[in-house]
Amino acid sequence: MELGPVLLLRPLWLLAIPALVLLTVLALRRARGLGAWERAIDPELLSALRRFGRVVPGKARRILPPVGIAAVTALALSSPATRTSDPQTFRNLDGVVVAIDLSRSIVEGGGLDDAQIAVQSVLQNSGGRPVAMILFSGDAYMASAFTTDAGALSPLLAVLGGDIIPNPGSRADRALALAEKVFSEAGILSGDVVLVTDGDHLTPEAGDIASRLASNDIHVDALLIEPSGRNGDMPPADPAALERLTEIGGGAFGSAADPAPTARAIGRRAAQNLTTGEAAALFYRDYGRYGLVLALPFALLLFRRTT
Known part of the structure; x- marks a missing residue:
């Protein structure tokens, strides 16, 4: 009241x-x-x-x-209580890991611009939560550890390209495995892994990791990239497989061409989970x-x- x-x-x-x-x-x-x-x-x-x-x-x-x-x-x-106004106190309660697909089908298919815009929208709706960034294609690599300054990741987005990761392929499962490790090492209690990809080559291992993350209160979300052009040897986007993965991971699914609704939904869900869960008492001074x-x-x- x-x-x-x-x-x-x-x-x-x-x-x-x-x-x-x-x-x-x-x-x-x-x-x-x-x-x-x-x-x-x-x-x-x-x-x-x-x-x-x-x-x-x-x-x-x-x-x-x-x-x-x-x-x-x-x-x-x-x-009687007042809301606590120091968000830094809760930096280990909830975080976001953004995993960006830099495979050939994204970079050469004309989907990189949509990927950059989608990630920027997620950063803008992070609500002060710590954000980390992963880049993946045939393997996954940390691009940035958790930081509460989401704006500091914007320059990194501007230099993304196909020559950053030497491994060919598209292994979202390895990106999810790395995200799981990052959450564990940072001691963050809950959060979101946001895959920005076309859904190509989603292995059963990706579903297993997504299920494991969901059981630890970490949602797997996805923003689908649909390349504007495609060479004959590049696989098409697979939105159905990507949406199934988000259902397993208990997350949100949307399009990278219009990322704002999904990004806002991720931000709202995180705030609701914190203020109604076991950590809610930490947000008020009683x-x-x-x-x-x-x-x-x-x-x-x-x-x-x-x-």
């Missing part, structure tokens, strides 16, 4: 306040008299006891300290425990001397 800049993380505890008010009213009515004694003692005897000073009616103010303690405790348990200090004055009244 949002109350301006303050949020109540457990607002249902506020329902205890009306119940407390009702119980207080009932208790005050009974405290001003003798309660059940008025029905248990003969009226004449009770009147005589009062004349001799043997009966002292209850005092309503004695109920106030316990009521104050209960009210303050209910407010504290509702957990002041409820400090509110319990306000109950101490009421608690001290319980220790006053009475006669």
Whole structure:
């Protein structure tokens, strides 16, 4: 529940306040008299006891300290909080690895421009999460380790070409295996592997790795590159196989020609997962425990001397 800049993380505890008010009213009515004694003692005897000073009616103010303690405790348990504004604190909770296919079918088929635009869109929607980059064709190589400065990867995109990786082929499985290793070594708890490829030559090993990544809360997404030109010896794009891979990996599938919807979906899902999962408590500063200090004055009244 949002109350301006303050949020109540457990607002249902506020329902205890009306119940407390009702119980207080009932208790005050009974405290001003003798309660059940008025029905248990003969009226004449009770009147005589009062004349001799043997009966002292209850005092309503004695109920106030316990009521104050209960009210303050209910407010504290509702957990007033503010959002934590330091994203660097959570840099190991969620990350993105972008794997870019630089095989011949991409570079010579006219799909490299779409690949660069698609990756740029993913970087812009990373939301401050650490981003790493992998380049692959017949093998996979790290182009950049995790960095929270996604803009620093833009110059690297500008120099991509077919002469960067010497190994011919298109091995998305090796890119996924390298991404899995990168997440493990960085100690990042969850995230996304975004394949930017045409889906050519997806081996069963790629599906096995995608399934393993998904079980570790790492989604496998894909942006399909459809080359504008193709020589006779180059395989065509395989969108069906690539989409099946994302289904195994629990990720999103889209086109590199229009990457914005998929990139935004990846960004939104990451934010939702963090703020609703086990790590959600780290995104708020809870002041409820400090509110319990306000109950101490009421608690001290319980220790006053009475006669």
